[in-house]
Amino acid sequence: MSDFSPGQRWISDGEAELGLGTILNCDNRSVTVLFGASQETRTYSSRQAPLTRVVFGSGDRIQSTEGWQMIVDDSKESGGLITYIGEDAAGDPCELPEAKLADTMQFDQARDRLLTGQVDRNDWFDLRFRTLHHHHRIEQNPALGLAGPRVDLIPHQLYIADEVARRASPRVLLADEVGLGKTIEAGLILHRLLLTGRAERALILVPDSLTHQWLVELLRRFSLEVTLLDEQQCSAHGETNPFEAGQLILASQDWLFADPHRQSQADACDWDLLIVDEAHHLEWSESAVGPGYACVERLAAHVPGLLLLTATPEQMGQQSHFSRLRLLDPDRYHSLADFQEEERHYVEVAEAIDALERLPGQPEDTQRVAAVIDEDDSQALLDTLADAQSDAAQRDASRHQLRDQLLDRHGTGRVMFRNSRRHVGGFPERRLHVERLEPPAAYRRVLRRLERDEDYLDELLIESGLDHPEVLVYLDLMYQAMADDPLNAEPWWQIDPRVTWLLERLTELGNDKVLVIAHDRDTAAGLSEALRVLGGLHAPVFHEGLTLLERDRAAAAFADTEDGCQVLVCSEIGSEGRNFQFCHHLVMFDLPLHPDQLEQRIGRLDRIGQRHPIDMHVPVFADSPGERLLRWYRDGMDAFSAPHGLGSDLYAAFGDALADALLDPEALSEVIDETRSFFEARLAERDAGRNRLLELNACRQERAASVAEAIHELDNDRALRRYIDQALDIFGVDSQDLGGDLQLLSPSPQMLDGLPGLVKGEEGFSATFSRERALARDDVQHLTWEHPLTREMMARILDGPMGNTALALLRHPSIPAGRVMVELVFRTHCPAPRRLHLNRFLPPTAVRVLLDESGANLTDKISFTGLSKNLQKVKKAAARDLIKSRHGQLRELLDSAEQEAERELPSIVEAAQQRMRTSLDAELARLEALARRNPSVRDEEVSALRDERDTLGTAIDATRLRLDAVRVIVTVDQESR
Structure with a gap:
């Protein structure tokens, strides 16, 4: 006779996601089950049905089809059907027949799954515990969020x-x-x-x-x-x-x-x-x-x-x-005048910071610092620093704290971060190569007339439609604009010697990549055509008149190291935003009129990580406005040697005078001399004041070094490779060693769906654990704790039921057969808004409890690893039978384990509160001190931090434990198979 009766509730062992099933009918040969939540019907052989009877016991919470819930106290059986007896949410006595259980009841929780006979593989349980352990550790690492990106640690x-x-x-x-x-x-x-x-x-x-x-x-x-x-x-x-x-x-x-x-x-x-x-x-x-x-x-x-x-x-x-x-x-920042007045006082602060390095020294150094510090919390530090009797360690600590306070409390350093190349260092040499060429007859004719006839400039501006001084500097544009002149019948690039020079230079440079930038898109387009017609070169053009897709294709063709083109021709738009660091030859076919645009051009190649000197090639026509513009850049402000950030001020002060002097060599010399004097004065003023403060505040080396060290710790974490290998195996991802610390990850036919970068039927991707190798190859992904694949696998384990139950056999000569142990993993649960980032103080924390069948706590005597390596798997059918036979005992052990785990909770909460207070109280005190002197600290920022501290404190106090996973361990004879 079958054990099935219509109306009984069972679940599918292989399809637990179907929910709670109801027996519709049964006979000696088959049983039919309706899974109401998923509207699925299954028919199984009554002798081998992969089903487990759902039976709840005292303390279990169950839900009715009408939505109300009850806590089970007892049960009674009649005609093969169970009726549960207990209390509803209001505490009133009630009964619930099993046929009235809600179809949508889920058995994701470890307790429910275990007692209904649903067990996972033993290695899944092992991976779940290790995932919780690693997640707890990584969430508290100070480099969280900065270790995963594929970037150099600058x-x-x-x-x-x-x-x-x-x-x-x-x-x-x-x-x-x-x-x-x-x-x-x-x-x-x-x-x-x-x-x-x-x-x-x-x-x-x-x-x-x-x-x-x-x-x-x-x-x-x-x-x-x-x-x-x-x-x-x-x-x-x-x-x-x-x-x-x-x-x-x-x-x-x-x-x-x-x-x-x-x-x-x-x-x-x-x-x-x-x-x-x-x-x-x-x-x-x-x-x-x-x-x-x-x-x-x-x-x-x-x-x-x-x-x-x-x-x-x-x-x-x-x-x-x-x-x-x-x-x-x-x-x-509500008043420009107030802002300008404030900036005038930054020199005093910068001088005070320099004086700190000399203390204890001259009295004037102490006075200089005293004039800008807060009396309340900084005077004691200054006294220690100025006291010749203080030891070196005390003085160094005081100097460091005072320096940080001054940087925090003065200037725009909290809202503006500006590092300069001089401050950062490690940049390549810049080399300027100027080629003086004779202008063609058509250009020379116009230039000579301009020098003889002052009124011709106005006439030329009207005829060409160009502005001043563009018409003087960009002679090819002037030539094109006057195309109606019978002397201008040929395309400009057929008469311009810069084109021939460029072809020769490209030949000399061999296979080296060359970026060419011209001011106007018509010039860029014409130059691209010239290189094709005259030199047989494929030179993609990049300008604002192209679609985004066309521009990207041009840039991609230039970046391709194997089959790409040697040269890319850009208009001025090519000097903004794009990174052509792989190239170190820059041809400026002409020069921009604004110094900042000149720096933007050079900056496309001169970037962190550039391993070659930057060779800047500039063809100019002898004695032309273009050559005079180059002299102003080179001799007036050292524009080609290094960026200085003063271009806007210099152009505002001398731009008009420069334009007027482009046809007058003597006047140009005066403009260059005046520019140089102004440039050096402004450079000294800037370095003494605001920019000095910005540079000091834009990178605090001790803090940067500690972040880099934390990232190195995660990069070199040996547990990462072991964990990913184990997780890939369980999730059904094949890993093939390619040598050189590279591996190919590809989906197997058994892969679980939804993993980032892995789709069944597709190839997969190459990956490495080496940051250096990942940076060297764009086609190789960097496997870290923060990689989307790692995070997805961890989230699937921690957020779902995977591996939260297991049953294993233990053979040990000193333990009699037939004994039962339970290994339970509890997890802290602390609901709080994600924006608070509670995990930095209290990430989900595992509390492991190991009990023998008498309830004795063996946790401290037997480690998780030591136990796991001696366990053996058992078939699921046998596991379900073992659990069914020990239902009562397991319920008692689960309850006992919960009481054991609760003893650990107060110390966990107290430690989290201490970490939170230590961090946020210090930061809040710092912000409040800053706000008294530096208006850049917004009131909202201080209030937000205070609210964050209080909310976190409340949330941490509300932390509770919940059962995350449970494993039943049954001892067997040494000879048992």
């Missing part, structure tokens, strides 16, 4: 990312000089905020020409998939808001700033972070606001976090620089 980038991403709502200006990695800094900040839960949605606005570069960089370096929005993508969303289409939205500034409707849709979304690249293009003055600035200002008013990126913060003058600070904090 100190100033790590410091900025660590400092900014610690803040609850970071609002900063990333203003490192060209080539120092502002995009990487923004990516690191974004990656950490996402990983720690401080941000969930971000809007990234970049120039149109850089959208695909950002898209690729975020995916390649940070494994972040973003949604690129344009008008075509938006139209496909119909009436729904397209900005809700993804977690991370990337959009073109040109497109968004020109469309009020799309701006309103972006405004309507909830963002945690707004990133704006090339922010110097945002136009603002006290009398007029540009559309781009207005759009960002509206967004920034309700987005908590804001990152503005620009390599030239003062390109458009101090007013433009102030306007960007105003976006970060309009209350703090």
Whole structure:
């Protein structure tokens, strides 16, 4: 006779996701089960049905089909059906027949799964415990969020990312000089905020020409998939808001700033972070606001976090620089006049910081420091430092603390980070190669007439339609604009000796990559055509008139080291944002009129990681305005030797005089001399004041070194390789050793679905544990604790039932057969908003309890590893029978283990509170002290940190333990098979 009766509740051993099943009918041959929650019906052989009867015991919580719940006290059976007896939520007595149990009841919890006979593989249980252990350890590592990205460990980038991403709502200006990695800094900040839960949605606005570069960089370096929005993508969303289409939205500034409707849709979304690249293009003055600035200002008013990126913060003058600070904090930066007055006092602070290094020294050094410090908390430090009787350790500690206080409390260092090449170091030499050429007859004719006839310039401006001084510097444009002249019948590139010179230079350079930049897109297009026609060279052109796809194809063809082209011809747009670091030859076919544009050109090649000297090749026509412009750059401000950030000031002061002197060699000499004097004075003034403070504050080496050390610790973690190998095996991912610390990961037919980068039927990807190897090869992924594949596998284990039950056999000569032990893993549960990043103080913490069948606690006597390596697997059918036969005993042991685990909870909570208070109390005290002297610390920032501390304290106090996994261990004879 069958044990099945209609109305009984059973679950499928192989398809637990079907939910609770009801026996519809049965006979000697088959049994039919309806799984109501999934609307599935299964028919099994009654002799070998893979089903387990669901029977609840005292203390279990069950749910009725009507939605109410009850706690089971007892049960009774009649006609093969069980009726449960207990109390409802109000404490009133009630009964619930098993036929009335809710079909949707899930058995994910370890206790329920175990007692209903659902057990997983023993190695799954092992992996679950190790996952919880590693997750607990990694979440507290100070490098969390910074170790996973595929980037070099460059100190100033790590410091900025660590400092900014610690803040609850970071609002900063990333203003490192060209080539120092502002995009990487923004990516690191974004990656950490996402990983720690401080941000969930971000809007990234970049120039149109850089959208695909950002898209690729975020995916390649940070494994972040973003949604690129344009008008075509938006139209496909119909009436729904397209900005809700993804977690991370990337959009073109040109497109968004020109469309009020799309701006309103972006405004309507909830963002945690707004990133704006090339922010110097945002136009603002006290009398007029540009559309781009207005759009960002509206967004920034309700987005908590804001990152503005620009390599030239003062390109458009101090007013433009102030306007960007105003976006970060309009209350703090409300008056341009007040801001200018404040900056005048930064020299005193910089001098005080220099004086610290000399103390104990002259009395004037002590006075210089005393004039700028807070009396309340800094005077004691100064007294210690100035006291000749203090020992070296005391003086060093006081000097360090005072220096940090001064940097924190003065200047714009909290809202603006600017590293210079001089400060960072390690950049390649710049070598200028100037080629003087004779101008062709058509150019020479115009230049000679200009020198003889003062009125001809006005006539030329009218005829050509060009502006002054472009018409003097870009002679090819002037030639093209006067095409109606019968003497200008030939294309300009057929008469221009710079083209011949370039062809010769390309031949000399062999296979070396060469980036060519010209001011105008017509010049760039013509030059590309000339190289094709005259030299048979494929020279892709890159300018603003091309579509984004065409520009990306051109850049990709240039970047290809094997089959790519030798030369890429760009208009001025090619000197902004793009990274051509793999190339070290730059041909400036002409020169830009603004010094900052000149630096942007050079900065496409002169970047961190460049391993070759930068060779700058500049052809100029002898005694021409172009050559005189080069002299102003070279002799007036050393523009080719290194960036200095004063280009905007110099152009504002001498741009008009320079334009007038381009036809007058004597006047040019005077302009160069005046420029040089002004340049040296401003350089000294800047280095003594604000920029000196910014450089000191933009990278604190001790902090950067500690972050790098923490990343190295994670990179070199031996447990990582062991863990990933075990997880890949269990998740069904094949790993093939390719040699050289490379392996090919590919999906097996048994792979569990939904793993990042792995799709059944596809090849998979190559990976390495070596950061150096991953940086050297774009096609190889870097396996870390933060890699999406690792995090997905860990999340699948920790958030689901995988491996939360197991049954194993133990053969041991000193333990009689038939004994039972239970190994339970409890996990701390502390509900709190993700934005608080509770895990840095109290990540899910495992409490292991091992009991023998008498209830004796063996946890301290037998380690998890020592036990696991002696266990053997058992077939599932036998495991279910063993559990069924020991139901009562197992329930008692589960209850006893819970009481044992609860004894560990107070110490866990107390330690977490201590870690939280130690960290946040110190940071809060620091912020409150800063706020008294430095208005850059917003009141909202102090209040947010205080609220965060209080909320975390409440959440930690509410921590509870819950059963995460349980393994039943049965001892057997040594001879048993």
